[in-house]
Every structure is written in structure tokens, then in C-alpha cells.
Amino acid sequence: MKLTKCRIIALLVIVALIFSVSPAWAVKTPVYLSRGEVAGVVLNAADDYNPGISKNEIMLGFEDGTLREKEPASMVQALVMLSRAFGELPSPRGDNLRRGVFDQHFNDVPPWAAEEVDKLKKAGILSSPVEGKLGASENISASQLNKIIKRIWALEGNNLKDDFYAAVNKEWLDSSQIPAGEARNTTFTELRDENDKRISDILNTLSQKDWPQGSKEQKLVDFYQSALDLDSRNEQGIEPVRKYLQAYEEADSLKQLIQTDININRETGNGQLLFYYLYQDPQDSSSYIMYHQALVPTWEKDFYSSPDKRDACMRYISRLLTLSGEDEATVQSVSKKIFNMEKELSENSLDPEEYYDIDKTYNVYTLEQLESLYPNFDLKKTITDTGYQLPNRVWVDDEGLLLKSAQYFNEENLELLKDYAKFKFIDACGFTLSRGFIEAEQEFDALVFGVEGVKSDQQLAVIAVKDYLPAYLGEIYVEKYFSEQAKQDVEEMIANFVEVYKQKIINLEWMSTETKERALKKLDYMNVKIGYPDKWPATLDNTDIKSYADGGSYFDNVCRINLADINENKAKQGQPVDKSTWEMPVYVVNAYYDPQNNEIVFPAGILQEPFYSINASPAENYGGIGTVIAHEITHAFDTVGGKFDEMGNAKNWWTEDDYRNFMERAKRVQEFYDGLEIVAGIESDGELTLFENIADLGAMSCCLEVLSQYENPDYQAFFKSNAVIWRQTLTRELADYFSNVDVHSNAIIRVNRTVVNFDEFYEAFVISEKDGMYVPLEERVGVW
Numbered sequence: 001m002k003l004t005k006c007r008i009i010a011l012l013v014i015v016a017l018i019f020s021v022s023p024a025w026a027v028k029t030p031v032y033l034s035r036g037e038v039a040g041v042v043l044n045a046a047d048d049y050n051p052g053i054s055k056n057e058i059m060l061g062f063e064d065g066t067l068r069e070k071e072p073a074s075m076v077q078a079l080v081m082l083s084r085a086f087g088e089l090p091s092p093r094g095d096n097l098r099r100g101v102f103d104q105h106f107n108d109v110p111p112w113a114a115e116e117v118d119k120l121k122k123a124g125i126l127s128s129p130v131e132g133k134l135g136a137s138e139n140i141s142a143s144q145l146n147k148i149i150k151r152i153w154a155l156e157g158n159n160l161k162d163d164f165y166a167a168v169n170k171e172w173l174d175s176s177q178i179p180a181g182e183a184r185n186t187t188f189t190e191l192r193d194e195n196d197k198r199i200s201d202i203l204n205t206l207s208q209k210d211w212p213q214g215s216k217e218q219k220l221v222d223f224y225q226s227a228l229d230l231d232s233r234n235e236q237g238i239e240p241v242r243k244y245l246q247a248y249e250e251a252d253s254l255k256q257l258i259q260t261d262i263n264i265n266r267e268t269g270n271g272q273l274l275f276y277y278l279y280q281d282p283q284d285s286s287s288y289i290m291y292h293q294a295l296v297p298t299w300e301k302d303f304y305s306s307p308d309k310r311d312a313c314m315r316y317i318s319r320l321l322t323l324s325g326e327d328e329a330t331v332q333s334v335s336k337k338i339f340n341m342e343k344e345l346s347e348n349s350l351d352p353e354e355y356y357d358i359d360k361t362y363n364v365y366t367l368e369q370l371e372s373l374y375p376n377f378d379l380k381k382t383i384t385d386t387g388y389q390l391p392n393r394v395w396v397d398d399e400g401l402l403l404k405s406a407q408y409f410n411e412e413n414l415e416l417l418k419d420y421a422k423f424k425f426i427d428a429c430g431f432t433l434s435r436g437f438i439e440a441e442q443e444f445d446a447l448v449f450g451v452e453g454v455k456s457d458q459q460l461a462v463i464a465v466k467d468y469l470p471a472y473l474g475e476i477y478v479e480k481y482f483s484e485q486a487k488q489d490v491e492e493m494i495a496n497f498v499e500v501y502k503q504k505i506i507n508l509e510w511m512s513t514e515t516k517e518r519a520l521k522k523l524d525y526m527n528v529k530i531g532y533p534d535k536w537p538a539t540l541d542n543t544d545i546k547s548y549a550d551g552g553s554y555f556d557n558v559c560r561i562n563l564a565d566i567n568e569n570k571a572k573q574g575q576p577v578d579k580s581t582w583e584m585p586v587y588v589v590n591a592y593y594d595p596q597n598n599e600i601v602f603p604a605g606i607l608q609e610p611f612y613s614i615n616a617s618p619a620e621n622y623g624g625i626g627t628v629i630a631h632e633i634t635h636a637f638d639t640v641g642g643k644f645d646e647m648g649n650a651k652n653w654w655t656e657d658d659y660r661n662f663m664e665r666a667k668r669v670q671e672f673y674d675g676l677e678i679v680a681g682i683e684s685d686g687e688l689t690l691f692e693n694i695a696d697l698g699a700m701s702c703c704l705e706v707l708s709q710y711e712n713p714d715y716q717a718f719f720k721s722n723a724v725i726w727r728q729t730l731t732r733e734l735a736d737y738f739s740n741v742d743v744h745s746n747a748i749i750r751v752n753r754t755v756v757n758f759d760e761f762y763e764a765f766v767i768s769e770k771d772g773m774y775v776p777l778e779e780r781v782g783v784w
């Protein structure tokens, strides 16, 4: 479902899988290096790549013949030494071409250093935050040098001991292409593309037959064909939405506008102003609570502050308004107003990581409290007109956003609210209309995420069926492509992990018996879903899906499906929560822990190679699907999921001391994963990615424990298999975006920063203090 306002889904469905030289140097106050120290560091870093090179060969002597080893090293002196130490560098290919920076010009490089600096520049490994300046004469800090060395190791990519991730995945990283219309390629997306080919075969085969009206096959075929029918869609243009846009335009008071929006919501499932929906109550997982939010910015926070992104957003808004028939003068002024309003909303909303903090997002209002925010209309009437009964309590996740939104609901802002509603409506359903809308989105993706090429109409239609008919499609998919053997194997693995986890908890030194009992109980109560649901949802059984030939349209079909979802939601009011439902379609290559159900879920889509194979060794399967499973289990005990008890209620089950101990460990993990380079010039955020990193660390610890029980465990195969499942290549633009919003660490960090905390890794690959992957024992981290 395209529920643009349900950001909360991100919170509660959550915790899905997806997205060193000497760390002593990673201290926050810069440590500057002398010329002699730089020489020592770069010679050590380069020893496996350019053996035999000596200090005298890399250090530039002064005219008097001295090396002046004690003097501080400047950036440019260090770069020249580095360049000489490594000698010839490989030409960047594939992923290294995408990671590198190639378009910089420095005008502060002295002539004597130009050649060596140029060589490093061509390798893509120099990046400076200041335009035109390398900072050539400034002193170089240890962490600056460390970063540049790591970029070279990633570029060389042939030494497991310096850059494990790059070396294991070298061939793939060098040759991997990003598919047209996308900004990245990963193990997950490759497998998804294979699944999509199968799904496309299913749909094309079904399309060759006539199916009884109302059957799931008929609905799949007609929905798919309506998406594919670009001729009819182009011919209709904005006709399907014209009357709704007009209705918004004709509203001449705030009350009338709100009523219009509610009517449109009841007809299309697409209201824009006041959003009500029932979700599982975070403090009582067996019942539903009404959720409310009002105006919501279209994009993440940094889209409104970064100039490049702002231009792309403005262009997108303008294009949509033009396509919906507005004249040029109106488009210009209105897009600015909409953007500025969204910017203001965005500035008052939570930061990305705050959405995962239940203490910040669980705010319960009485109806009266909510009413007091909206003095200019009858709030109760809007709830009943939307089709819900009046609740006693209403849940608000982002209070700052709601309070700011509420301030817009007055007569002075009538025109602005109308413009906002029209834009949001067309933004929500434009993808069902003519090609111009598809192109507007493609242009936006190219500008913001560096996407090249576009997806075919057929690919887009397959994606639409996956999004809108997941139950019908899923049922056919698992009949054809899911093996019961996989289900059995995974069940067995899960049972092993739970046992190991119990032992781990029992043996913990920092946790009291009281809290241990609750943690063990949480494991005992943990529910497991594997492959596909026991019963398929019947949401769309009474929904008509029609082809254009039968008088339907893609727009109508999408509206009917949205309405079916909303009607199903309304019917939940006052009912107990049905915990058998799945939050992900079965063909999705992903997995999740749902803290409200205290359950781990593994859709059929991920139970395939390279995550899992009947033919793979246990070590390989543990490095693949094993770490995925243990990762999800660990989410029950990370800084997000750990706030929910065994019944899935957000209630504290820790003693104060135990929680403090836990958070001390978490804090160390946060620092350990913070400020690391993702691609040249873009760094990781240890706070944003904390709970996912805890899950990765817990998963690896758990898998190694299970693997150690085998005879002659093949740790090399285990670690390599793990590095394979996380590999990815992406545009710099997407890397930048993810660094601000993705709770998962970037692949290189996810692998390299996790494995270094385990003895088995050092032993398996004979890593010593001289190697890039080495982290001193006292600096290693882990919570579980």
C-alpha cells in the first residue's frame, strides 16, 4: 500500500535487515603526525603491496640533505610519501569508480608534488571539503591519513588482512553494474531481481488465459494489464483525478476543504489533511489504538536544507502541478509556498533515529486534548465522517510535527492548504496516470540519487502488482518456488540459536538474575514465522479489479485496493489484534523482528541462495541465513526492541542497574561504529545505526557459538559467506542519503567493523597488529 502518511510503519514493522588502521587513532581530538611517523605508517600500510621500498625512497629530503623526521608533516608531504610507498595504483573500476571522487581541482598543490598528487586524484582517493583546496600545507592528522590509506586498501582490494570486505568481494565489486533505474546493486537486490523475473513469468503466463470474474487470477491479470496499458493511461491523462482536484479548488472555507478531503478519502482511499488509522497499541499489543497525524512533509529533513536537493524537490513539485493543468505563473508561486510549508513542518519533526525511540514516539492524547489543537473545526465530526467511531485515546508519534501542522488549520491558510492537498493527492496517485508523471519521478531520482536509465514499463507493472496484490501473488509464488526443506532447516537453526542465546544470557556477568529471568521469558515467548502465512489475507476478496476494456482504469484499481485496506482497518475497531498477519509480502528478500508481536519473520524470498542453500556447508549457511536469523533475534534485545516485554508491550522489564550496564555497552558500540568512512568524504553515524549494529554483533557472536559446536568448524567460510551477503555498490548520492536516514551500517562497515570483534576472525585469517583489520583487544565491543 502506498500509505504516505504512515511513517509509523517504519517504527513498528521495523528492524528489518535492510540497508582500520589503528583505531587508537580514532580519538576525537586530532593527533598530528611528524614526518617520520607518517613515513612509518605508510610503509607499514603498503608493505604487502609494494614490498622492499624504503624510508629514504619515500621521504623527500630537504636541500641540506636532511629528512627532518621530527617536524610536523603537511598534508601534501604525507600524500607524496603515501603515493611513493604504494607505487603503482590500480585504475578504479566498478564500485571504486562509484566510491571515489574524481572531479576535484586543487589550486594549492606545489609544483614539486603535482605529479604524485595527480596520481592519487586519478585513483579517486582524494577528497576535500573545501572547494579548490587540498589543504596542502596544513598538518595532517592521524585520522586523515588513516582514511586515505583505507581508501587505497579498498582500491587495491586484494588483501583480506587490510580490507576484508573488499578482498572477499573484489571480483563482484569490480564488475558489478547498477541496474537501469536504480541507485544500487546488492545481494538483496540481485535476488529480488531474480524473484521479479519469476513473478513476471507468473503474470505473463496467467495473462494468456481467461479467468473467472472475481478470481484471484483475474484480479492479478487485470491489475497487471491496467498498469501496463500506457496507451489508455496516456489517453486519459489527468481525467481520472480532475474532479478531485477541482473539488479541492472549489472549497471556500476551511470546514468545506476538510469535508472535501474526507469525501475524497472515502472515494479514493487517498485523503491528505487529517489521517486516522488503527495500529497495534505499543503499550498493549493485544488491542488497537487510533493513530493520528495531519500534514506530513514529502521528503526527509535534509531535502529541505541542502541546496541541490531543494532544487530537485522544487522541480518535482512544479512538474506535477504543470501536469495537473496549472498555468506557469501559478506553478512558480505555488511550488515555492508548498515547499516552504513542508520545510517548516520538517524542521519541527523528529530526526530519523528518533522515530525508533518508543519513549519519544508514544504520546497519548485524550480526544479533548486533541480537539484543543484544532479550534477551527469539529474534530470529532472528522473522525466519524472518516468512518471510525470516536476513540477515548489517540496516539501521536511525532508531536512537534502535529503541533506545527495544527497551526495551519485556519481560514488564513485556506489557499495554502488547498494547494498542499492538491499536490499531495497528485503525488500519491500520479504513478497511475500518464507517462509524464512517471518521468517526473525518474527525473527526481536522477537528480537526487544519481540514478541512471529508467525501468521498463513492464518492470514498473511487476513492482505495482507486488505492492498492491501481495497476498494473491504470494500464494502463487510459494506454491511454485518455496521448498519445505528450507523451512525445516531454518526452524532447526532457530531452535539452536534460541538455546545458545539462553545460555549466553544465563552466563552474562553484567545482568542480575531478575532481569535474566525476564530476558529468558522473552526468548520463550518469541514467535516465529517462516516462509508464508498460515492463512492468506482476504482483504481484496470483495474488491473489483477491472481492465480498461471493461471500463476500469489503473487509477480506479489502486483506489479500490486502498479502500479495501482502509475498510479492513475500520472493521478492526474494538476487536482484539490478529497476530497472525505478516508485515511483508512472502517474496520479499528481507526479514524482520516485530517488537509488538515479539516475533521474528523470514519470508520465502530470503530463504534462497546465497543466503541459504541445501547444498552449502553449515559454515556457509551460518554465515548467510544464520546471521540473518540471529540478527533478528538480537533485535529483541537491542536499544529499540529491548524496550518491549515478552508480550510485545512497551513496558520496562529491566532493573535500573542492568539497564545502565546495557546502555554503557551500547554507548561503546555507538562510538565504535561512528565517524567511519562510507565512501570518500561521507561518514557513518553511530547513533543512527546503533541498534542495527548491536544486532549484527549479537548475530555474529551467536553464530560463532553454534558453529563452534561442529567438528572442525570452517571459520574462513563462515566469515566470507557473511561478507558476501552484505556486499553492495551504490551511487555517491545514495550513500550520502543513507548516511542520514538508514539505520543499517553501510556494507563495508557492516562487515569490516563487525568481524574485528571476534577472536575467531583473527585466528582464521592470521591477523596481527601490523594488519589493517587489527583492533586491539581492549577496544573491541559487543553487548551480547
Ligand SMILES: [Zn+2]
Pocket (backbone or CB within 6 Å): 015, 016, 017, 018, 631, 635, 692, 695
Ligand atoms: Zn536489523
